[in-house]
Amino acid sequence: MVISPFPRRGKVARREAAGRMGDGPALNHSHRRKMGKVKRAGDLIREAVMSWPGVEAIPHRFGGTEYRYGRKEMGHVHGDRLADLPLPRKLHDEVIAAGRAEPHHVLPDTGWVSCWMAGPGDAESVIDLFRIQYDRYKEGTAASRPV
Secondary structure: OOOOOOOOOHHHHHHHHOOOOOOOOOOOHHHHHHHOOOOOHHHHHHHHHOOOOOEEEEEOOOOOEEEEEOOEEEEEEEOOOEEEEEOOHHHHHHHHHOOOOEEOOOOOOOOEEEEEOOOHHHHHHHHHHHHHHHHHHHOOOHHHOOO
16 A cells, blocks of 8 residues: 555556556557456545445535444545544554554544545455455444434
8 A cells, every 4th residue: 555645647557557667568549448447446446435324425525425334434535545433542653653554644643544545446445454354343332323
């Protein structure tokens, strides 16, 4: 997973997106058509998280999609590049120490973490963090349970 608040831009980003950056042969448009449509990170996350009973998706106030279990926010995803999740301090510190996330990109002194995604391959680690949230909330207080 790429953990950087400064995503690549310009020619380098376009070459990476086109598959011309050392990860094997370049993929031209005919190869892409033959391979079929690749799901984007945000779509993979939505598909997984929404398959869990009691989870709903709503528009997030700062853009993106917010996932809730009952009345509690599990976290939110901004497109295909960034996910933010609120965690208890101990779990927050463990996840950051393990390199699975970094302190929140705007509010670093809170319990929130940010996970930057470079592409669909990074979605699985974000889904794992959402699953931790889901399991915590599902086993938590009555206020966490679906209404």
